[in-house]
Amino acid sequence: MKQMGVVISTEGNTARVSIERHSSCGNCSACKMGQEDAKVEINAVNGVKAKVGQWVTVDMEDQDVLAAAFMAYVVPLFALLAGIFIGNSIFSALGVEKFIDIYAALFGFATMAMAFLRLRMKEKNLKSNKRFLSQIIEIVDVEKMCH
Template identity: 40%
Template sequence: MRGLVTEESGKMVKVHIIRQEACGRCKACLSGYMEADMDIDAQNLCDAEVGDWVELKLQDNAFMNAVLISYGIPLIGFLAGIFLGYFVVSPLVPLPESLVSFGLGVIGVLLCYGWIKSQNPRWEGGKYMPMAVKLTSEGYGVAEEQMR
């Protein structure tokens, strides 16, 4: 994937990615849901400057790991909350078992999302961040003209 560097700040760059027809509607990224192009932050590993075209990469399995963190951990929290609510807490309170277990499941999801959000600074600079790895002189032809 290639994009145009629009901002530079130290070891980070903002890259404008022009959505191509080859992208189709796979929805692997946010641009699959929109007609517009997108801007993303990336690590500047190739000393790119504003106006440079760069090639972007993600580390292997970064997308799948991010999906597992975003959905798998809250699912575990939900199931743990349901289990605790049904077998541990519901015998102690005078409310219906299903209501108690569902409520604790929701609390488990919220706690997991809170933990994920607290870990976000640790993950933002790591392997889940796109990387501008190579300068390229190849633009997108017509798309490059649209940027001007």
């Protein structure tokens, strides 16, 4: 997934880039968790040595975007469903009959919350994983684009 943005800061071999969120991004957390603004700031590997103020093309492999979306959406959903089924089994085995569906749903939500917390705890490791980092692939000559 390629996008254009402007470098707003650099540090070592990474750069902070301000890009406009694509409509296809939805609420994917690969760029920034829960961000609702049209502009998003991301960290990207700066292999081309772009400087502050330069326009750049940023790329993240499509399969890595899908992997990030899978972790952000499918894992918690699976945890919710598994929690509901497991909770239902546990409460049935304990002989709970009244409000068993509510208890199972609460158990499912608790399981989903634990999945979100686990992902949140691993977020730092995932952010440092080059697989999930965007790459600056080129510096864009804005004057050529405008003429």
